Amino acid sequence: PVRISTAIFVMEDSHRLFLQAFMTHYVMYTKEVKEHFAMALKRFGGDYELGSFVITINENIKPLNLEIRKGISEKTGNHCYCLVNASENHGILKQSSDYTVNELEYFKKLVGEIAKSPEGSISSVDALNQVDKLENVKMSKKMAQDLIDRFQKDLWIISDVNEGHISLDTRCILELGHYLKDTYEDFIVNCEMCKQICLQGQSCGSCRAKLHHHCAARCFRNRDSPKCPASGCGAPWPYEQPERVEPSQQPTQNQGRKRRR
């Protein structure tokens, strides 16, 4: 019996070529995605718009527990597309072709600590100290540091050497967002503006509301005295917004700075 959706969403060579790019890259920023899309259409023709093109692919890879998801970097505001493991078993946490079971246990620990933190990040020192909390595994801090470097290279974790902390990269949030909200629901809130899970961002001083840096910049653009957008709050927003709103490669330039009182 053919799934009705796959009878409607027919794969062409253009879709396949585009999908193959994701099998190689897993994560691509918008510029590169658009290049691959343009190349696929140039080579094989077709009158497609990117959104429905991706939907067609997603309908066909859904049975394989794969999905192309679009996300926004909490650090830079840049848009990216990720091929994620969409299974209920939460993919990377249970199995991975890149990491051993022991390495995944450490990864799960890091993810949990970051999810529970109010700022969506933990210090590098805390991150390394998590090896002491591992149950079935004996891991040195050197091994842990090497692992963190690999997690960073594979775009799961961001390790900010200047700030001395680690946080979750977009790929991780896209793949594990549901799991994090379920498992750590007491700790995690959604951004007041875009309603998506918010780990790194700006917190209201008076209520639980939080905003992504890029959402705050958009929300408070050209406002003299920004106020908390949560209904029933309205307290003065305790962050200064940068003047430029465009996403940039330098995260600290884009993020609002906390006001001194």
Added chain:
Amino acid sequence: QSLTQAQRAVSNFSQADIQKKVTELVQYILIADQKKIPIKKKEINRHVLKEMSKSFPILIKKAEEQLQYVFGFKLQTETTGKQTSYMLINAIDLNEDEPHLKWSPEENAKTGLLMIILSLIFMEGNVVPDTKLWHTLKRLGVDSEKNHEVFGDVKKLVTQEFVRQAYLEYIRQPNTDPPSFEFRWGSRAQAETTKRNVLEFVCQIYGREVDDVDSPEYGNCVPMELTKWTSQYQDVVRS
């Protein structure tokens, strides 16, 4: 094992079970291919099919169809003696009629890099160990350990993209730990490109003025020993 035996075996299972098994099989093949682990029938039966191993011919055919339809991958069979193993190659028709110049600068640069790699493999007697390839590229200014300005993840480009497109073969050497690999020309390079074209291309590039060699497309290229390349080219032309 005949097809009718397999059909009889598979009729013991529900459609849902069969579909689930095919899904697991496709996922297994994709992961094994990515890790460059040889995909062996024996391993498939042991780790994936298990109680449904008798239905192997039917299940592998369904997996093949799904890989072809969704990804444009062809599942190539290799039988050596009693062992059957599989490899994923690209089934999408990649023949372009348009000249390379119409592509983006990134694609032109990729073609250049591929040509250089094909030349190197040829010069080394049609096979080159991976370590030697990375070393040579590094001397040319393309460091596979670092993120490249134009190519990005060079290792991925060479060992995955170029291999997918069947320009290169990236073959794991048995009994090596840590694993070592060797590179050969892929079926596509052999079909489309003669050795003469490859050498002609390389001589054109390295016969240029230093300014051109340092153009943004090639990064900080270090010129190769020009005499070695041009004499090889003369040999091919004369033959």
